Amino acid sequence: MKKVRKAIIPAAGLGTRFLPATKAMPKEMLPIVDRPTIEYIVEEAIESGIQDIIIVTGKGKRAIEDHFDRNFELEENLASKDKIELLRKINQSSNVDIHYIRQKEPKGLGHAVWCARNFVGDEPFAVLLGDDIIRAEIPCTLQLIEQFNETGSSVIGVQTVEDYETHRYGIIDPISSNNRRYEVSKFVEKPKQGTAPSNLAIMGRYILTPEIFSFIETQEKGAGGEIQLTDAIQKLNAVQKVFAYDFIGKRYDVGEKIGFVKTTIDMALENDEIKEELYSYLKKKILELDLYN
Structure with a gap:
């Protein structure tokens, strides 16, 4: 069984909830204290053993590439002033190869993931969404990778939400559970209020097998008029078991x-x-x- 070595981080959204700040700055670069949100996501991937990351960007997202690029003038300045800890912080992403591809049209999360299909090839891969920062003793993505290594199947990260919140998320319809891992009957994207099959919501972390790309490619538009990843996962689940895992950790919604x-x-x-x-x-x-x- 092939190992999970690659990760996709979709970062092509327009960030309309944070306008006018995001008119000129990608929402992924909005700082939480002194670090942009996307840095927390990349750090989780690195700590989970990911070796190659591809960030799917869109128009006006060049600042993301600049942030993860080397800045030799800044590095020399910090080194000359013996600011070693700051130097370490700005170079901490150098342990992983980061690649970029542009989603040319805003067709939704499913399409953004599909844009990275050539990068992934025939390997299982992780998807980490930038709207969710997850603090955990064992990184959330690593928890899912461990579940993948046990099952050989795709695994989706979930946590419990309140009834009134279910319409905002992809929701699973569980069949049975083994500790925190669920077999799933259905994956439903943003069910109407009062119709959700459970309170277990998909929380922006996925380990997927490469077969998902064939379902995304033929996926019709779903909720919000976009190509939804959850809909493609539901089709994959019909031919290849997809598990859900109730990961341990505190999730922050920065979207x-x-x-x-x-x-x-x-x-x-x-x-x-x-x-x-x-x-x-x-x-x-x-x-x-x-x-x-």
Whole structure:
């Protein structure tokens, strides 16, 4: 059985929820404290043993390529000032090869993954979506890879959501479970309110076999008028078992404003440089709000 060595990171979305900030800056480059969101995703892939990453970009996303490129002038400046820790941080992605391809038309997540088919070839591969940052002792992608190594089948990362949230996600219809791993009857993309078959939602992490590409290629447009990856996974599941795994870890939704702000606060409170001052400010702010209300 071939190992999972490659990962696709789709980053071609327009980021309309963060306009006007994303008019000139890719949403994947919006900083959480002092690191762009996409850096957390790349770091997870590296820590999971991924050797090659392809980032699927779109128009106006050149800043992503620049971020992961070498900047010799900056590196020399940091080295001359003995700022070794900063130098290490800006070069931490050098342990993996990063490639780029452009999704020329905004046809949806399924199409974005399909754009990387030549890069993947006939190997199993990971997909990591940039809207979900997952903090875990064992990286989420590595948890899924371990499940793939046990089953030899595609594995989709899931977690439980509230009933009122199910219409926002791909949802699984589980048949049976083995600890945290589920056999799945159906994968449903964004079911209408009140029709979801479960509360187990797909959370932006996938290990897929290369057979998925043939289903994406013939996939009709689905929810939102786009080619949905979940719909292609459902077709793959009909001929080749696809499991779901309830991964262990805390997931942060940085694809919407409130989730992005919550993530920033949580990460800032873990930052030794600013956490004490931020904590004092938040306490003061809460007291002020209580007084006014």
